[in-house]
Amino acid sequence: MTKYAVFGNPIKHSKSPQLHNGLFKKYNINSIYEKVLVQDAKEIRDYIIKNNLKGANITLPFKEDIYYLCDELSDDAKDIQAVNTILYKNNKLIGYNTDGDGFMESIDSYKGIKTALMIGAGGASKSVALALKKNNIKVMVANRSHAKLEFYKNKSFETSLLSDIEIKQYDLIINTTSVGLETDDLPIKKEILEKLFLQSLYIVDIIYGKETSFLKLAKAMNKTNQDGAMMLVMQGVYASMIFADINISFEDRKEIMKDSMNANISN
Ligand code: NDP
Numbered sequence: 599m600t601k602y603a604v605f606g607n608p609i610k611h612s613k614s615p616q617l618h619n620g621l622f623k624k625y626n627i628n629s630i631y632e633k634v635l636v637q638d639a640k641e642i643r644d645y646i647i648k649n650n651l652k653g654a655n656i657t658l659p660f661k662e663d664i665y666y667l668c669d670e671l672s673d674d675a676k677d678i679q680a681v682n683t684i685l686y687k688n689n690k691l692i693g694y695n696t697d698g699d700g701f702m703e704s705i706d707s708y709k710g711i712k713t714a715l716m717i718g719a720g721g722a723s724k725s726v727a728l729a730l731k732k733n734n735i736k737v738m739v740a741n742r743s744h745a746k747l748e749f750y751k752n753k754s755f756e757t758s759l760l761s762d763i764e765i766k767q768y769d770l771i772i773n774t775t776s777v778g779l780e781t782d783d784l785p786i787k788k789e790i791l792e793k794l795f796l797q798s799l800y801i802v803d804i805i806y807g808k809e810t811s812f813l814k815l816a817k818a819m820n821k822t823n824q825d826g827a828m829m830l831v832m833q834g835v836y837a838s839m840i841f842a843d844i845n846i847s848f849e850d851r852k853e854i855m856k857d858s859m860n861a862n863i864s865n
Contacts, residue, residue: 601649602631602841605642606657609635613863614655617834618841621854627842639663646686653841654684655834661695661721668693678724679749683837694840697722698729700833701804703851704824708770708800711735715768715794717760717785718775719746722804726774727755738768742775742785760786767797778803778810785812795819806830831858 604614610633618631629652636642639660646654656664661680665671668681669690675681681693705711714730716723719741727750730737739750740758747757758764763786771794777785784791792815795801801816804826816823835851838844846854 600627600629600652602629602651602653602655603634603645604631604655604657605634605636605645605660607635607637607659609633609657612657614657614834616861617831617858617863618655618838620857621835621838621846622842624854625842625844625846627844629842636660639667643667643691646684646691647689651686653686653837655837656682656684665693667691674698674725674728677728680721680724682833683840685840694837695725696833696836696840697725697829698732699836700831701726701829702729702733703832703836703855704826704828705770705800705802708822711769711800713768714738714770714772715740715763715798716772716774717741718773719750719757720774720776723774724749726772726804728753730770731755735770763790763794765790765793768794769798770800770802771795771798772801773803773805773810773812776805778812779805779808782811784815788815791815792819795821802826804829827859828855831855831863 604612612633615631615633622629661682665681670692672694675693675695678695683694683696685692714735714737716739719739727737738756740760740763741747742760750757775785777783801821801823803810803812806826813823
């Protein structure tokens with residue numbers, strides 16, 4: 599039986615084993631998936647090798663540290679400089695990043711997006727921004743402070759400080775900050791957000807497991823909106839395709855997404 603695991607800290611809350619073990623069962627794959635609490639990224643590498651795992655998922659706060667400990671990297675992982683999926687093959691750790699694919703699949707029903715405003719510039723934002731760009735969507739990245747905007751400037755994104763944000767029309771507005779996770783705050787002033795939302799078509803907050811004030815406002819303004827639950831499930835589905843080297847059809851992926859939402863797998 600092949601073994602897989604998700605590594606993070608904290609990890610107790612993770613529903614990744616539920617998702618992946620469910621997929622193994624559905625596709626008759628003789629494998630088991632567990633969760634492992636670790637203190638640093640080096641421990642992840644050692645654990646995978648010692649226990650001969652076939653693959654792993656990496657979650658907070660190790661996605662960037664493990665990037666430097668992989669022997670080979672996919673193009674997406676190289677671009678994002680972070681790894682959320684590992685395949686252990688021929689004694690090598692191969693790093694992938696499926697967050698961007700997961701995000702794009704989560705907004706698959708949102709048609710006609712040409713422009714996006716991404717609020718936030720942290721680790722998760724990179725995969726979202728690069729996936730949108732790959733899909734020919736023009737992205738403005740707005741962040742509270744300068745430092746994290748450098749990555750985006752170097753990749754030719756338009757950038758702005760949140761305090762200088764220009765009010766104009768964006769088809770899609772995404773919150774990728776952590777604001778709203780622990781509090782009921784908004785990442786920018788409500789009056790500004792209302793003006794931006796008014797002109798937009800779709801609103802996404804990648805935070806999951808909680809209805810943030812950001813999404814409450816979108817709902818109150820009757821905007822099509824979603825949280826990060828579908829992104830979370832779909833990055834896992836893309837990871838499982840890498841693990842088992844299988845292709846899960848678009849129709850099956852939609853079915854899995856629906857089942858996962860019904861089972862509250864991302865909460
Ligand atoms: P990071 O710590 O890398 O980045 C945090 C971002 O939030 C930075 O841009 C930071 O700005 C901004 N920020 C923090 N506090 C404030 C504030 N008070 N006002 C304005 N901006 C603020 O976090 P991650 O990118 O790893 O995660 C961000 C969120 O995305 C988390 O809530 C996480 O749950 C969610 N997530 C969802 C996933 C999914 O699959 N749905 C996957 C991964 C993450 P600054 O640079 O100025 O500090």
